[in-house]
Amino acid sequence: MPEQPGPEQRDSVPRTVDPRVTDVALALAMALVVAVVIAADPDAVRQTGTGAYLFAAGFGALVLLRRRAPRTVLVVTVLAVFVYYTFQFPPIGMALPAIAALYSAAELRHTGWAVGGGAVLVAVSTYFRVVGDDTEARLTPYDLVTNLALAAAAIALGVAVRLRREARVHEARAAExxxxxxxxxxxxxxxxxxxxxxxxxxxxxxxxxxxxxxxxxxxxxxxxxxxxxxxxxxxxxxxxxxxxxGPVGAASVGAVPDPDSPAPTGLAGVDTLVRSARAAGLTVDVTLDVPPGRLDGAIDAAAYRIVQESLTNVLRHAAATRVTVSARVRGDRLALSVSDDGRGASAGLAPGSGLTGMRERAALLGGSLSTGDPDGGGFVVTADLPLRLEE
Structure with missing residues (x-):
């Protein structure tokens, strides 16, 4: 059995409309639209009686079952359209009564069935209107395009809604x-x-x-x-x-640094990072104005990780020649900054996504991290962290 979300997670889930309310509204809309099309026919009163309107209600009622049995609803709807026309009721189009069924099948991961159902409706409609004897019912390009467009739009909308929903679920899971x-x-x-x-x-x-x-x-x-x-x-x-x-909050999409990378030693280990960057050809200016013992171990480790990730991104993406690393104590906060003179994010060369993980870590520790292009060019990473974790 899947694990149930905790109170914090449930509170963070956006409120959505009850699916049953959506289904009822969609069913009423379908029945009403078909009924209006029937009533719009000048001979509707003489030809239909109540039979055609019962079909309209039936098409709407089928929508109520769309989540439980989308394929069955699609098949029954297609057959109901054919039966409707055998009674010679006023024309309502072939695709219109099946729009909800086509949409639902596509939305609920039965796109093949939806395409097949739409193809059958269009093919049957085309055949009988081409070989029929009624000159008024002869197929016109407008009718064919209309049926194709309605069926394709319903299927495309269903697929789009499903993909968007799956993307949101994937993003939420990735963030967690x-x-x-x-x-x-x-x-x-x-x-x-x-x-x-x-x-x-x-x-x-x-x-x-x-x-x-x-x-x-x-x-x-x-x-x-x-x-x-x-x-x-x-x-x-x-x-x-x-x-x-603490509770897991929402997070932006991104990645974190490799969890198998060596454990940080805190800001005391920045010299090692700087030596590596200088060996790669960068000019690195370092100002560390942090008295020993002022930072908790977790804060010190996070500061090291931010510098590490920033220098890595400079080497990989920035095409910079100079980097400035600064860490200063301001009151009860640590102000950390890593800036370069490279091309910056505005040139389409955004830094590595590991900084997203650092932003999330900073938030967990009670701080914040931001990135951007300064006025003078290049790229800068700034972090504001507490000196001590709150007890």
């Missing part, structure tokens, strides 16, 4: 998958940060154990480091777990 991937990445980065802090705790614990009785001041300092590392680790664990347990 991207956010889940980002959460997995955040969890992995947290694992690395916690592992580092535990190594620090173990190291200073050993120092304290060896210093007890010989260097009590050294032991106290080592225990202070242990206390500080323990407190920071616990706080970061609580904060990151809260982020990971």
């Amino acid at each position: 998958q991207r956010l889940q991937t980002e959460r997995l990445r955040i969890a992995r980065d947290l694992h690395d940060v916690v592992g580092h802090n535990l190594s620090v705790i173990a190291l200073h614990s050993s120092v304290a154990a060896e210093a007890v009785g010989r260097d009590d001041d050294g032991a106290r300092r080592a225990l202070g480091h242990v206390r500080e590392a323990t407190s920071g680790t616990l706080r970061e664990l609580r904060s990151t777990v809260r982020v990971l347990r």
Whole structure:
């Protein structure tokens, strides 16, 4: 059994009209249109009585079953059109009564049946009007084109509605998958940060154990480091777990960086990225005005990922010669910027879609990320992140 959406997911799903209301409205419209066409015939009262209008009601009633049995509704509708004309009721066209059936079959993934049904209607209509003896009923190019156009339009509309609906479902699933991937990445980065802090705790614990009785001041300092590392680790664990347990929001279409890429080391690892970029021929200016210990591990890792992805996009897409990387603390926020002098997105060379994943990660952590073409040319990525995750 498929997993049911949680309360947050249900609340985020757009409200739509009840399908039953749509079906009733479509059924009434079909019956009314056919009835109006019948009544418009000058001999309708004399020729029809109530029989033709009963057929009109029947065509509408069939629409109510279109979701449960679209192929059956299509076949019965086509046969009903033929039976209608055997009673010599006023002409209502061959395709008009079947428009809803053709549309429904195409919308519900039975396009072949819809094309076949439309072809049968047009072919039978053409045959009998060509070989018939009634000169007034002779086929004209206008009649043929009208029937073909009505059938083709109904089928095309059904296919278009189905494809649009499937595209929305695919986009929603892709967006959720991207956010889940980002959460997995955040969890992995947290694992690395916690592992580092535990190594620090173990190291200073050993120092304290060896210093007890010989260097009590050294032991106290080592225990202070242990206390500080323990407190920071616990706080970061609580904060990151809260982020990971948060609701999945809507996201734009895009991709995230490869989850198998090496784990980041934070802004301290930017020098390694810069060396690689310089080796590729770029001139890279770096300004990192972030005192040690000011960033939580998850924030530090996200900042590293943003710089990494931005530099990768510059190398792949920008045709730039110079890049500027800047990270500054402003109050309780981290202002991060990566700009280049390349061709920019306006030239049709948009950066890699990994930045979409970074935008989603920034949002999960309580920040934001934007991209654009500055007035002086090139491309710039700016991120605004909190220094600490809220507890």
